[in-house]
Amino acid sequence: MAQNEEVFKKIISHAKEYGFVFPSSEIYDGLSAVYDYGQNGVELKNNIKQYWWKAMVQYHENIVGLDAAIFMHPATWKASGHVDAFSDPLIDNKDSKKRYRADVLIEDQLAKWEDKIDKEVEKAAKRFGETFDKEQFINTNARVLEYREKIETASARFNKAMAGEDLADVKKLIEELEIVCPVSGSRNWTDVRQFNLMFSTQMGSVSEDSNTLYLRPETAQGIFVNYLNVQKTGRMKIPFGIAQIGKAFRNEIVARQFIFRMREFEQMEMQFFVRPGTEMEWFEYWKDQRIKWHHSLGIPASKYRWHKHEKLAHYANAAVDIEFEFPIGFKELEGIHSRTDFDLSSHQKFSGKKITYFDSELNENYVPFVIETSIGLDRTFLAILSHAYTEEKLEDGSERVVLRIPPVLAPVKCGVLPLIAKDGLPEKAREIMDSLKFDFMCQYEEKDSIGRRYRRHDAIGTPYCITIDHQTLEDNTVTIRDRDTMLQERIPMERISEMISAKIKAV
Ligand code: ATP
Numbered sequence: 001m002a003q004n005e006e007v008f009k010k011i012i013s014h015a016k017e018y019g020f021v022f023p024s025s026e027i028y029d030g031l032s033a034v035y036d037y038g039q040n041g042v043e044l045k046n047n048i049k050q051y052w053w054k055a056m057v058q059y060h061e062n063i064v065g066l067d068a069a070i071f072m073h074p075a076t077w078k079a080s081g082h083v084d085a086f087s088d089p090l091i092d093n094k095d096s097k098k099r100y101r102a103d104v105l106i107e108d109q110l111a112k113w114e115d116k117i118d119k120e121v122e123k124a125a126k127r128f129g130e131t132f133d134k135e136q137f138i139n140t141n142a143r144v145l146e147y148r149e150k151i152e153t154a155s156a157r158f159n160k161a162m163a164g165e166d167l168a169d170v171k172k173l174i175e176e177l178e179i180v181c182p183v184s185g186s187r188n189w190t191d192v193r194q195f196n197l198m199f200s201t202q203m204g205s206v207s208e209d210s211n212t213l214y215l216r217p218e219t220a221q222g223i224f225v226n227y228l229n230v231q232k233t234g235r236m237k238i239p240f241g242i243a244q245i246g247k248a249f250r251n252e253i254v255a256r257q258f259i260f261r262m263r264e265f266e267q268m269e270m271q272f273f274v275r276p277g278t279e280m281e282w283f284e285y286w287k288d289q290r291i292k293w294h295h296s297l298g299i300p301a302s303k304y305r306w307h308k309h310e311k312l313a314h315y316a317n318a319a320v321d322i323e324f325e326f327p328i329g330f331k332e333l334e335g336i337h338s339r340t341d342f343d344l345s346s347h348q349k350f351s352g353k354k355i356t357y358f359d360s361e362l363n364e365n366y367v368p369f370v371i372e373t374s375i376g377l378d379r380t381f382l383a384i385l386s387h388a389y390t391e392e393k394l395e396d397g398s399e400r401v402v403l404r405i406p407p408v409l410a411p412v413k414c415g416v417l418p419l420i421a422k423d424g425l426p427e428k429a430r431e432i433m434d435s436l437k438f439d440f441m442c443q444y445e446e447k448d449s450i451g452r453r454y455r456r457h458d459a460i461g462t463p464y465c466i467t468i469d470h471q472t473l474e475d476n477t478v479t480i481r482d483r484d485t486m487l488q489e490r491i492p493m494e495r496i497s498e499m500i501s502a503k504i505k506a507v
Contacts, residue, residue: 068222
């Protein structure tokens with residue numbers, strides 16, 4: 001754990017040092033849980049967006065895009081349930097004055113018991129060797145059963161308290177579980193309160209209640225309120241989807257995990273409208289599609305796992321998360337939800353406008369059901385960055401930090417480097433740069449030794465570096481260096497473009 005925290009810190013400082021992520025308004029000491037993307041960060045982010053957009057919109061003939069405004073009519077958030085229900089239970093520790101999410105405190109306690117079970121299993125596996133039967137051990141070992149019982153009882157009690165909005169019992173549970181504040185170590189807790197996560201602001205010059213707007217806490221509602229517009233003007237036939245990438249805002253209570261949990265972040269969401277009664281088939285279809293998308297990035301499948309929601313949001317009849325193993329542990333990266341007809345029906349009710357679909361095959365009007373795939377762009381960025389970050393000891397005893405970013409997503413595809421900044425080499429290198437830059441993001445660099453320039457490109461994840469030397473002037477060949485293997489190959493200039501293209505394709 002401590003070692004992972006160490007790695008996480010290194011990734012954060014690497015992200016800053018190499019222009020990926022900066023704290024927002026840093027010259028004023030930053031703004032909590034808000035970040036800016038630097039020169040390399042914005043490239044990586046744009047490439048992730050494009051990779052997602054292509055997979056969702058370009059490759060699916062029945063999915064189209066949308067870019068809805070962040071500001072929406074305030075009734076939207078009444079209809080969606082966010083005004084009444086988009087809140088987290090918070091609790092303060094009176095000694096440290098630190099604020100926590102009550103549900104997270106309880107989940108952390110459950111996770112501690114889960115860890116203890118894992119340790120018991122590990123110990124037993126060592127003791128019994130090959131004859132170890134894990135299933136049998138878990139079902140019979142007294143200690144494991146005791147922890148399991150504790151987890152189940154606490155979890156059932158918490159779910160019941162939340163469902164019944166019994167916040168006093170949530171506090172009681174925290175006290176009974178003897179949960180202490182990680183900072184003060186005390187059990188001196190305030191009452192639990194619900195805290196709405198939406199940011200609000202005023203529109204116009206008169207500050208009346210009716211002018212209160214919310215910064216959207218999810219992009220999905222922009223899609224729902226445009227369902228009719230898109231369906232009619234695009235003459236879309238069910239099943240079809242609408243995809244959108246955009247900012248979302250949440251006043252997160254606990255936000256101390258770099259870009260994992262931000263107050264301003266970006267989502268890539270797709271709402272897929274289906275015939276009622278077919279939603280479970282489509283739910284399975286999208287689970288399969290989305291996990292394939294993640295695997296296509298070449299990150300080992302073992303870094304991902306499924307988490308099925310037991311406690312469903314007010315709008316859902318099935319929900320799973322794709323979790324990723326971040327340096328801070330397995331955490332949610334993407335949610336796939338079967339949202340029923342909740343949102344469209346609710347907007348129909350609040351707006352008074354008919355939001356239905358005429359299904360000519362069935363000769364029937366209905367409100368479509370919705371399957372949603374919702375992935376955090378910033379969390380995807382963090383997943384890629386943290387998996388890519390590698391410290392290597394080289395054969396000559398030196399060390400390098402290399403970002404093994406999938407080439408298709410790398411901020412810079414190719415470094416163009418004249419060996420020295422004279423003898424006509426810069427001119428030749430410029431000629432190559434000009435021939436590549438319309439197709440690929442390339443970077444021309446002539447400062448510092450070639451070794452240092454290679455290291456800088458390793459550190460930002462550039463898949464290829466081209467070196468132009470004296471031989472290039474004679475026979476139009478260059479050396480091309482591979483980021484991962486560090487092997488160099490001499491190739492004719494005309495092959496550079498083809499090699500970069502092939503590299504980007506083979507994720
Ligand atoms: P969590 O349980 O971690 O708060 P959530 O279940 O509230 O997340 P959703 O409402 O399902 O998240 O949002 C969809 C996706 O948006 C998440 O899977 C995540 O990748 C991303 N996301 C949500 N909240 C944040 C945040 N504060 N910062 C960055 N990304 C976020």
